[in-house]
Amino acid sequence: MRGASGSSERLVGGAKNVRGARARLTRLLTASLAAVLGGGSAALLFLVPLYADPALSALAADFAPAPAECVTERRDERLGLDNCTWASCREGCTSDAYRCLQLHVKYRPRSQEDWRPAVLYVNIKGCGYPPAVNCANFTRDHGRVGARYACYWSRADPSVVVPEWSRAEQVGTVTRTLALPLFLSGCAGVGLCALHCECRPRARPKARARPRERPGPPAPDVAAPGYRLA
Structure with a gap:
């Protein structure tokens, strides 16, 4: 009995250690993804007016x-x-x-x-x-x-x-200042959603099949009223 109780305690302790390691990993990933998301948003606020907007205006000017x-x-x-x-x-x-x-x-x-x-x-x-x-x-x-x-x-x-003027340089500026921060912010947002939210669509409940109706007994034939000649 003592051996069985010791093995069960070890199993419980091992499960607690696994849960603790998972919780620490989740907190670490959450902090990292939140930092990436915040950095990407701040980069967009800083880079768009300074670099992206002039580059987009230059491309629209069509030199x-x-x-x-x-x-x-x-x-x-x-x-x-x-x-x-x-x-x-x-x-x-x-x-x-x-x-x-x-x-x-x-x-x-x-x-x-x-x-x-x-x-x-x-x-x-x-x-x-x-x-x-x-x-x-x-x-x-x-x-x-x-x-x-x-x-x-x-x-x-x-x-x-x-x-x-260099069109390739302006396209590269737009790519660096818009595409990269948006991509990193999007990946970080998806990662946070996967960690803490139920992002998968819920499965629709299947409609229950209606039981087939059993055919009832045939209705008796009703004879039409007859007319007799006097």
Whole structure:
């Protein structure tokens, strides 16, 4: 009897250890998946306005793949919030500009002789953050009247040109800033659901088969009333 009770105690203790290990593993996985989900959400909040939105706007502008020839025609340095509704280059996109530089250019696409007027932006938004956007270098290279350089014109708005453009780079930016955080957040959400929720669809109860009705005894024939002749 003592041996049987000892073996049962060992079995109970082993089952408790297994349950404890499973609980610790569940807590560890929950904390890890929650961290991934929170990090993915925070990354989306941070990356979308800084990188994804400008890249999507650049793709929507549909810049020509072949560079055109650009010449700076006029340089305006303006002061005042009402006069700075747009700027060719501005470091920082969230604050209002009270001093701005506006560059007016003309460009000529390849295999064409006509010049077209346009405004020059450092990128589709006209603003950005260092080191990607450096307005001092941009002004030095493009802000002198008569400066010649290659530029890319927007087929959606031909009055806008930018000095640099790469469709593959913009697609890669959108992929890194949107697809990867969304994929990680989705995987973490599915993992949390699998750990703590009943995510499987409930099986519909099968309809009970109705018992067949047994045929009853045949109804007796009722003779029609007869008529006798008198």
